[in-house]
Amino acid sequence: MPSTNNVRHVCLVFLAVCGLMLGTRLGFLERWMSGRAAALAAAVKAHFRAQRDSYYGAPLWKFAPTNLYRTFVKSEETIHMIISELMEEAMSRTTGAAQDDGMREIFLNILSNPELDARDKKAAVIDFITAGIETLANSLVFLLYLLSGRPDWQERIRSELPVSKRLELEDLSAATSIRDATKEAFRLLPTAPFLARLLDKPMTLAGHRLPAGTFVLAHTGAACRREENFRRAREYLPERWAGGFEPHSPGLVAPFGRGRRMCPGKRFVELELHLLLAKIMQQWRVEFDGELDIQFDFLLSPKSPVSLRLVEW
C-alpha cells in the first residue's frame, strides 16, 4: 500500500518538465534529483508567494528593498542558478552526441541556435520550467484528491483501460472517463484560477469604461463554481461532461488561458495527466481521508503536504 505525497509529485513533475525542456531521457537527472528538485520546488513556491503578495499587498517594495522584495530576488536567483546548471549539463552532454529523442528537436535546437541571444534562451527555458512545475504538481494532487471521493468513477476508469499493463495512445483516447475526470478537476480546482491581462486599448466591460493600461483579472475559477453556470457547481461530477447537466458553460473552464498568451504547455500537460492517471488506475485505487486544505499562493495549492493512499485493486 504505497502512499504518495507532494515531494514525490513535484519530483515526478520536475522530471517530466525538464525532460520536455532539456530533451533527455533523464537518466542523468535521476541521480541528482532529490536535492535539486527540492531546492527548485521550494524556490518556485517562494517565487509564486512573493508574486501573490506583491500583487495584493501594499506596494512598499516599489520604494525600498522590503523582505518581500528580497525573497522575490533570492528565489529568482536560486531558480536561475539551478536551471542554468541543468541547461549547461544538457548542452554539454548532447554536444556531438546523437540523440534518439524526438524532443531534442524542440528545445536543444533552440538552445544551440547561435542566432538567438543566450540570455533570451535561458530566460525562456527558466520561464517554461517555473511555469510548469508547480502548476502540474498541484493539478495532479487535486485530480487524485477529487477522484478519491469518487470510487465509482475510479472503477469506471479502470474498466475502460486494458487489463495488461501496456498502454497505447489509442487506449487513452478511448477512455473518455479519464478525459472527463481531468476536465472536471480543472473546473472545480483550477490551479490557475484566473487570467490576467493589461488592456492595450480602452474597452467597455459590463458597462464599465476601462482605459488602456487597466489591469483586468478574469476569475474563471469563481465563475465555474456558480450555480447559474454549472448545475451542482460545487460537486465533483465528471459525468456532467457526457451531457444532461444544465446549465453547463464549458467555455468558462479555461485552466490554460485563452488566446495569444494561452499556455504552451497545455497539450503536454493533458497528455501527462491522462497517462499518469491511467497508469495509476490500472494498478491502484486512490484514497484520502478528510478534506484537502487549499490556499491561494498566486496559484491554488495544497496548504500542507498531502498523503494520498494508493491501494492495490
Ligand code: HEM
Ligand atoms: C497543469 C499545468 C499547467 C497549467 C494549469 C497552466 C496554466 C497556465 C495559464 C493559465 C497560463 C496563462 C495563460 C493566459 O494568460 O492566457 C499559462 C502560461 C504559460 N505556461 Fe502554463 N500551465 C501549466 C503547465 C505548463 C507547463 C508544463 C509549461 C511548460 C512546459 C507551461 C508554460 C507556460 C508558459 C511559458 C506560459 C506563458 C505564456 C505567455 O505568456 O505567452 N505551463 N499557463
